[in-house]
Amino acid sequence: MTKVQKQEMVEVLTQEFKNAQALLVCDYKGTNVKSLEELRRNARQVDVKVQVIKNTLARIALRDSGMPELDIKDTNIFIWGEDQISLAKIVVKFAEANAEKFTIKTGSFDGQKVDKNHIVSVSKLPSKEELIGMLLSVWTAPARYFATGLDNLRKQKEQNS
Numbered sequence: 290m291t292k293v294q295k296q297e298m299v300e301v302l303t304q305e306f307k308n309a310q311a312l313l314v315c316d317y318k319g320t321n322v323k324s325l326e327e328l329r330r331n332a333r334q335v336d337v338k339v340q341v342i343k344n345t346l347a348r349i350a351l352r353d354s355g356m357p358e359l360d361i362k363d364t365n366i367f368i369w370g371e372d373q374i375s376l377a378k379i380v381v382k383f384a385e386a387n388a389e390k391f392t393i394k395t396g397s398f399d400g401q402k403v404d405k406n407h408i409v410s411v412s413k414l415p416s417k418e419e420l421i422g423m424l425l426s427v428w429t430a431p432a433r434y435f436a437t438g439l440d441n442l443r444k445q446k447e448q449n450s
Contacts, residue, residue: 295346302342302350309369311376312356312397313408317341318364319390325366328383337370337379357402359395373398377412 290298306312317325329339342350344361351359370376384391393405403411415423 299346299350303353306350306354306356310371311373312369313380314359314394315366316392316394317366324387331379335375337376339368341366356397374414374416377408381409381412
């Protein structure tokens with residue numbers, strides 16, 4: 290990779306990292322290509338990007354994008370996107386399925402450095418779609434109860450007649 294190519298890559302990554310609300314750094318040493326392709330496929334479905342980046346280039350891009358300084362050593366794969374919850378869910382699920390070869394190291398959510406425990410706890414939160422479903426259920430409950438009450442009143446009146 291030439292110096293110009295490296296500079297272009299750093300510029301692209303800096304912009305990507307600036308736009309990302311969440312970024313995770315994971316160790317993938319020993320993970321086979323088929324498993325990594327599965328991770329990429331799952332990530333693509335929720336608009337999450339997965340890329341192996343040279344540590345030096347990643348450090349520069351992280352610094353230039355205003356992200357906190359992350360511990361970047363050894364073999365790393367970078368995973369980033371807009372939705373923290375869906376990103377955490379995909380990575381934690383993959384890490385559990387490939388526990389012996391894939392580990393979550395660290396990350397950044399909304400510009401704050403986070404550790405593995407925080408990432409795992411975020412992955413247990415309901416997704417945006419699940420939260421909307423819960424909210425709609427709460428909103429429609431009074432109408433359901435009102436309709437049920439009217440139906441019961443109608444039945445009672447029919448029995449008394």
